[in-house]
Amino acid sequence: MISEQVAAVVVAARAGDQRARDELVAGYLPLVYNIVGRALDGHADVDDVVQESLLRMLDGLGSLREPEAFRSWLVAVTMNEIRRYWQGHRRAPVAGGLQDAHDVADPGADFVDLTIVRLGLSGQRKEVTEATRWLETDDRALLSLWWLEAAGVLTRGEVASALDLSAEHAAVRVQRMKGQLETARVVVRALAGIERCGELSGLALSWDGVPSALWRKRIARHARTCAVCSGHWSGLIPAEGLLVGLALVPIAGASAGLLAALHGADPALQSAAHATSTAATQPMAAAQG
Structure with missing residues (x-):
């Protein structure tokens, strides 16, 4: 259960308040990044899946009836994006890992190494x-x-x-x-x-x-x-x-591709990119939920 303060931000964002939308994206970007980064094992498309998850979150806020369930809903949205990624790239789970021959980990985004070094x-x-x-x-x-x-x-x-x-x-x-x-x-x-x-x-x-x-x-x-x-x-x-x-694996300096992509996306994501690259990386969910 998230705090009343976060629920109020969700309500404002759902009503179209741009500042509230910025705050949600900046606050929950680290959470989404950690879920996707670990699930995709640091593959080069992590940034794309994170961005799509956040865009779908913003687009779907109007359908969220219970603001108190925001974090649970966002995690489900993120997992759906991960599944959509696997299906779209023919990367269904198999015994030995990912099927696609081109599905090679990005050495600069290896989530295991990032976790060990940054934490x-x-x-x-x-x-x-x-x-x-x-x-x-x-x-x-x-x-x-x-x-x-x-x-x-x-x-x-x-x-x-x-x-x-x-x-x-x-x-x-x-x-x-x-x-x-x-x-x-x-x-x-x-x-x-x-x-x-x-x-x-x-x-x-x-x-x-x-x-x-x-x-x-x-x-x-x-x-x-x-x-x-x-x-x-x-x-x-x-x-x-x-x-x-x-702690969560920090985004700052760990995913330059993601931050660059965010600058070309929704205004809320652009604001989040700037906030995340210069401020704390703990999500609202961990700090207040």
Whole structure:
């Protein structure tokens, strides 16, 4: 539930108040950016999907009957844009990741690296962030919401609503995804110490270096039975405990393409681009909701 103050801004924006529309975009741009960036794994089209999500938010304000439900509605709008992106580019979730041969991560927008560097992560927080690279596409979309829930930005109800699932079904999906994430954390640990295990070094000779579900399973299977690598399963702090209170990844300086695109879009987005590049990056939702 968002605050009465934010609800009042939503009401004004819905009535056409340009200043209120500017305030909504500037306040929630970091939230949308974090959801899309993590769900699309830092691919070059992240900025486009963020911009489309915000434009659809502005265009759809008139249909929002309950201002108090704005944040939940915006998250759902953003997830719909992510799904539309996958469908439009024939990038439906598959076992090994994205299907499109041209769907290559933009090195300058790698969301995992941005998260680690800009939030100064180390230890197991760094490991769990690196592990997200090994998740399938549909699990990354779920992760993008659950990560913010664990950090205290979203509620489970908002996550379930964005997924169009009951709270119970959402809980089952989250539990499965967390299991895959834990396995991926072991893979990250094993690869970090690969020089200590000759068997793993031999196994990895045929790996192309790109994280995938197939290689996550192969390396995890090795780690379960290997006397050297089996210890990586021990001492894992629950991921949600590592994410509590974790800040959003800042936009300023992290997505120049997005800011440039916003300058050519809706006036509200132009104002938000300027505000976001010079001010705080915490959304209203986290600060006041």
